[in-house]
């Protein structure tokens with residue numbers, strides 16, 4: 001039986017241009033980390049908002065096992081039939097009942113080895129949906145009877161809410177990976193009871209931008225303090241992600257390693 005799960009979690013894909021770029025680089029990343037399970041956040045693929053069947057099938061064709069989404073998945077009406085039909089494209093679990101879609105899924109890697117992926121969304125500076133803490137408690141009970149390899153995508157705005165959930169669930173899940181803010185944080189760590197954690201995994205998409213949006217539009221928003229038409233950025237594509245090793249006997253994480261490919265330039269251009 002598999003003793004270790006080499007999990008890759010790729011951060012929010014912004015725009016369709018990022019898909020062929022991911023395709024060109026994913027084999028290298030997979031072989032570097034010997035990955036046997038891939039989760040991708042796809043909430044911003046289709047023109048920056050949501051995901052449709054076309055993009056989901058593209059990602060499944062690359063070997064992606066589960067696609068998570070987030071608040072922007074609701075902006076695209078075509079995402080809803082996909083969420084209703086495809087249990088491996090999940091949306092935050094703590095939206096009120098009767099919204100379409102699934103908030104967690106359990107995927108078999110091989111007979112007897114499976115991984116549960118759950119998505120929760122924060123409430124600080126976001127839509128006031130159901131409590132992510134109590135939602136996690138409620139659903140983890142029954143999930144744990146099926147598998148103890150559990151990964152949570154926590155889609156939230158504030159670092160304090162993300163860190164609080166991480167401490168609350170340390171030892172109860174294998175990993176908690178933050179998404180939504182599109183900037184990778186420098187706090188990847190294994191918490192004392194074995195949960196791997198990063199506040200935000202970062203963005204996969206155009207870095208010649210403000211978190212994926214046109215720089216000009218974003219600056220105009222800041223200067224004028226009024227809504228401006230959303231415009232997707234182009235150029236300087238990069239992939240943000242983390243590699244997490246999960247011990248399939250203890251279901252705790254052994255390591256977490258963030259990456260941005262290609263890496264940022266950290267000295268001045270000459």
Ligand SMILES: [Fe+2]
Pocket residue numbers: 012043044070072179180181182
């Ligand atoms: Fe996002």
Ligand SMILES: [Fe+2]
Pocket residue numbers: 043070071072155179180
């Ligand atoms: Fe989001």
